[in-house]
Amino acid sequence: MQTINATAVAQEVILAARGVTKFYEGKTERVLVLDNITLELRAGELVALLGPSGSGKSTLLRTLAGLVRPSLGQVLVHGQPLEGPNPQVAIVFQSFALYPWLTVLQNVELGLLAKELPRADRRRRALAAIDLIGLDGFEDAYPRELSGGMKQRVGFARALVVEPEALFMDEPFSALDVLTAQNLREQLLDLWTEREMPTRAILMVTHNIEPEYSALVEAIYRLMNSTQARVEDILPLARPVQVPVVERPYQVLPHAAIGDLTGLVGHLDEVGGRQDLPVLARDLQLELDELLPLIEGLDILGLGAAQEGDAVLTELGREFAAADVQEEKAIFRAQVMHHVQLIRQVMDQLRETDSHSFKEDELLEQLQQYFSEPEARRQLDTAIDWGRFAELFAYDDDSGELYLEEEEEESGDSE
Ligand SMILES: Nc1ncnc2c1ncn2[C@@H]1O[C@H](COP(=O)(O)OP(=O)(O)OP(=O)(O)O)[C@@H](O)[C@H]1O
Ligand SMILES: [Mg+2]
Numbered sequence: 001m002q003t004i005n006a007t008a009v010a011q012e013v014i015l016a017a018r019g020v021t022k023f024y025e026g027k028t029e030r031v032l033v034l035d036n037i038t039l040e041l042r043a044g045e046l047v048a049l050l051g052p053s054g055s056g057k058s059t060l061l062r063t064l065a066g067l068v069r070p071s072l073g074q075v076l077v078h079g080q081p082l083e084g085p086n087p088q089v090a091i092v093f094q095s096f097a098l099y100p101w102l103t104v105l106q107n108v109e110l111g112l113l114a115k116e117l118p119r120a121d122r123r124r125r126a127l128a129a130i131d132l133i134g135l136d137g138f139e140d141a142y143p144r145e146l147s148g149g150m151k152q153r154v155g156f157a158r159a160l161v162v163e164p165e166a167l168f169m170d171e172p173f174s175a176l177d178v179l180t181a182q183n184l185r186e187q188l189l190d191l192w193t194e195r196e197m198p199t200r201a202i203l204m205v206t207h208n209i210e211p212e213y214s215a216l217v218e219a220i221y222r223l224m225n226s227t228q229a230r231v232e233d234i235l236p237l238a239r240p241v242q243v244p245v246v247e248r249p250y251q252v253l254p255h256a257a258i259g260d261l262t263g264l265v266g267h268l269d270e271v272g273g274r275q276d277l278p279v280l281a282r283d284l285q286l287e288l289d290e291l292l293p294l295i296e297g298l299d300i301l302g303l304g305a306a307q308e309g310d311a312v313l314t315e316l317g318r319e320f321a322a323a324d325v326q327e328e329k330a331i332f333r334a335q336v337m338h339h340v341q342l343i344r345q346v347m348d349q350l351r352e353t354d355s356h357s358f359k360e361d362e363l364l365e366q367l368q369q370y371f372s373e374p375e376a377r378r379q380l381d382t383a384i385d386w387g388r389f390a391e392l393f394a395y396d397d398d399s400g401e402l403y404l405e406e407e408e409e410e411s412g413d414s415e
Contacts, residue, residue, distance in 0.1 A: 011043040019073035046202040053374040057205040090159035094171040097289035098143040105139040111158040129161035149180035253382040256297030269321030333390040342383040357403035
């Protein structure tokens with residue numbers, strides 16, 4: 001991973017990582033994700049984290065935001081050790097992470113929930129942020145009515161409404177088409193360099209080095225000549241890239257781990273089977289982009305859904321919560337076989353082969369025709385996680401081999 005820094009003059013350090021190291025305990029080994037990172041974010045700086053997929057960019061960003069605890073080392077905010085979420089930081093996510101059931105205004109107001117402001121103040125500040133980011137007139141629209149670029153504007157408004165000292169962005173433009181991304185990026189940089197937002201520093205994650213790098217070069221020019229020539233006159237515009245649109249024969253599985261799904265069902269059951277989404281996010285200490293995939297997972301599995309701003313359990317979800325482990329697995333098995341196409345495909349393939357097993361490589365390649373490489377991996381990982389829990393098949397991490405569970409093998413086609 002590398003950092004590129006778009007400023008020249010040394011200023012006050014807002015945020016620092018000192019020897020930050022993070023590892024996750026895998027089943028057989030310890031996975032080192034961040035290795036002794038030391039970094040400073042100073043007032044006036046725009047710092048970009050660059051690196052290939054899986055290199056730990058998001059983990060570092062979350063660590064600096066106080067959402068992930070380092071295994072070793074320290075994060076300092078104005079020289080003080082950070083314990084818990086950093087209130088000076090707001091994050092914009094690639095996935096937008098908007099609640100489809102809430103209006104633009106309500107989504108933006110969510111950014112202020114932690115602040116316990118009077119309702120009228122919350123509204124006033126949200127409206128100002130919406131206006132600032134160019135969404136005036138869309139306060140009452142729902143996300144589905146908005147284009148991708150407008151959705152991400154809502155994401156920015158929700159971050160800026162808290163007037164964060166540091167704005168963090170985790171690949172905020174990569175889900176947008178090139179021109180929309182460029183437009184939004186330029187406007188954001190304008191707001192920043194013209195000091196229309198009080199944000200003092202920006203930390204941006206990207207793995208899309210080329211366009212993001214050229215954006216940084218632009219930013220550097222802007223910072224140096226902010227009142228002089230327009231950047232467009234100096235630099236050629238980033239070259240638009242043709243992105244082929246592929247119809248996917250696969251549904252897109254949310255990245256929802258079994259432990260989190262069952263935990264969420266348990267929690268919702270405890271509170272009576274229904275809870276206001278923002279309250280739920282707060283109770284579970286989840287960021288919006290972490291909670292949404294879980295709700296989507298429950299929805300796919302018929303265990304829960306989102307209704308009018310609440311997360312609710314279905315009747316089956318309540319049954320699942322009350323069930324013992326074996327019943328739980330039986331319900332889950334029936335649901336994934338019924339609703340998850342990738343798991344059905346794996347099962348068909350396992351039953352067709354004599355050995356009742358196969359290596360994942362070919363399936364992974366197939367998925368890569370429709371998903372990016374890391375996304376294909378995540379889709380398969382999710383299917384494996386769910387299928388294992390359902391005791392439909394087993395998986396060997398080392399060999400990447402999938403095979404039928406014993407019982408299934410003996411009873412042959414039990415479907
Ligand atoms: N909670 C977790 N438990 C275990 N491993 C994790 C966890 N979070 C991240 N990892 C692993 O840490 C590594 C770095 O992940 P991270 O998401 O930070 O990478 P990234 O650089 O942001 O990748 P991308 O460009 O795909 O977003 C990956 O190998 C990932 O599988
Ligand atoms: Mg990432």
